[in-house]
Amino acid sequence: MDKEENYDYIIAGAGAAGLSLLAYLMDSAPSLPKKKVLVIDASLEPEADKTWCFWNQDHRFMELTHHTWKTLQVVSNGEVFKERLTNFGYHCIRSEQYRRHILERARQAEQITLLETRIHDFGEQNDRAIVHTAKGNFVAEWVFQSVLKPDSFHQAVVDSSLIQHFKGWEIETDRELFDPATARLMDFDTEQEGGLTFFYVLPFSQKTALVEYTIFSEQMLEENRYDSALGHYLQQRYGLGSNDYNILRSEAGAIPMEDRKVPGFYNRRTLNIGTVGGITKPTTGYTFTRAHQHSREIVRALAAGRNPAPWPGSPYRFRVYDIMLLYLLKHETDISRHIFHELFNKNSIELLLRFLDEETKFTEELGIFSKLPYAPFFRSIYRMKHRIFTGA
Ligand SMILES: Cc1cc2nc3c(=O)[nH]c(=O)nc-3n(C[C@H](O)[C@H](O)[C@H](O)COP(=O)(O)OP(=O)(O)OC[C@H]3O[C@@H](n4cnc5c(N)ncnc54)[C@H](O)[C@@H]3O)c2cc1C
Incomplete structure (x- = not known):
């Protein structure tokens, strides 16, 4: 199919960053009347593949919060450091709910078009940005992209490059074992696997929890190593044999941890957002809150008639x-x-x-x-x- 359609803004990639930008754009519809927005992603199906945690007093997506913990715990060298939070909560949102909610709202909005297709590249012509896709080319005043790394990304200096890789099981046990008010942020009392290694436990009820095995290292492990570590931890910490729990779902990921300075623009009219825009905190992998901060700033600039700016990076x-x-x-x-x-x-x-x-x-x-x-x-x-x- 060879077509070229015009929009005001294109959001290329409907993940954590693209969807948050879409939500803020919809919130600002009165300040940006009649702006035509196209959202493109290879798949727009809601998937239960990520549990996003962040801490905040209050946030834009409070109604989507799946669980909030007021007490956090860290286990290290046999000691337990536990604290009740006073100024904010530790919240989590499920990616499936977040995507479903934001896209449902977008489907009701006349000026928003959703398109499922693979993006090949970004270009520019006559002060307009072009998105090249498997379903044709799409043109806009601004493109906000979270899907491709520009060439300059690979040229940036990197001295320390690690991966935060992890696998988690959401389990349901046959007995009441967890405290749903307390999240275990890090449990370091495990064998260190060629890099800083810890478990992360998010209990949703006395019988259900997401248990994640996380490593900061240069290489991913063989798939079965994550599984055996999770099984071992459940046995050792909670006395659970493999017949004592059901795995309701699993999630896995690999987040870059690098000292790379990430370019803000793909080209003059295509702004990088999300991880390819450098918002992921390199030492923790936390992204979610920063995605919202950046979206807010982008929409504020557009509503004020200014050019949107890249993520400013850390002080x-x-x-x-x-x-x-x-x-x-x-x-x-x-x-x-x-x-x-x-x-x-x-x-x-x-x-x-x-x-x-x-x-x-x-x-x-x-x-x-x-x-x-x-x-x-x-x-x-x-x-x-x-x-x-x-x-x-
Ligand atoms: C299991 C898991 C748990 C996590 N937990 C947390 C957490 O607790 N807190 C936190 O802050 N962060 C967490 N993260 C990290 C966070 O999910 C990522 O940093 C965040 O998703 C990055 O947002 P993004 O929008 O840049 O990329 P993504 O969310 O990955 O979105 C990119 C989108 O682009 C689409 N896409 C990619 N290539 C193409 C293409 N060629 N054409 C069309 N579409 C394309 C993808 O389908 C995707 O929808 C977690 C990650 C994982 C995997």
Whole structure:
């Protein structure tokens, strides 16, 4: 099929970032009247393949929250650090519900078109952006894309490159074992698998929980290794044999953890959003909250008649912290494990979550670092000085 259709905006990729932008655009319909929007994805089917967690006092998608935990727990070296959150909750949303809800709303909106097709590339012509797809070419004033890495992405300097890879089982047990008010953020008391390794437990009721096995390393594992680690953990921590629970569903992923500076634009009229737009926090993989922050800013700019801007990246000092920590995670796994223990042992979890959100003050950060062993950080500064002193 060879056709060329015109739109005001095209959202290329309807994942976490594309859908959040679509939701904010629909919210702002009165400020952006009659704007024609095309949403393209290889598949627009809602899939129960991701559970997105984030922490916040209040958020745009509160009505879609599947569960909120007010208490968080970290297990390390036989110690349990547990804290009741006072200023926010730890929430989760299921990707299936999020997509279904936002696309349902989009289907009711006259000016929005949904298209299922594979995107091949992005181009530009006469100050318009072009999306080349298997179903023809589509033209718009602005394209917001979360599907392809531009060439300049591969040219950016990378010193530390890891993958956060994981597999989780949502299980239902035959007995009441879990506390649905408490999420276990990290349980490090497991064999370390060539990189920082931990379990993550999100209980939804006394009998159901999502249990994830996570590793920060350079290589993924063979599929059966995740399964055997999950089975072993359920046996060891909860005394559950394989006949004592049903696996309701499973989810898996691999999130890049890199010190790469990601380009903001694919071309002059195509803005990168989502992970390809550099919003994923490299040391944690958390993306969801940042996707919403970026969407809000994009829509605000469009409504004010300004050009939308790329994700601004982290403030310099947080970028330096990420570069240092990624270096340690890659080169000094045992020490990283000890640093995580000390972080949770000596600081409140709520403070650490604010730190991960890059919302702490410099004095608070000094407080956090002063309780950690200095030598590894000095080593990482020395090794990474070519990045740190240039801010690259
Ligand atoms: C199992 C799992 C659990 C996670 N948990 C969390 C969490 O708790 N908190 C958190 O913040 N983050 C979490 N993440 C990370 C988060 O899901 C990702 O960082 C986020 O989805 C990235 O958003 P995105 O929009 O950039 O990409 P995606 O959500 O991957 O969306 C990209 C979209 O582009 C489409 N697409 C790709 N290529 C093409 C093409 N050529 N043509 C057409 N369409 C295409 C895909 O179908 C997809 O819909 C998790 C990830 C996984 C896998």
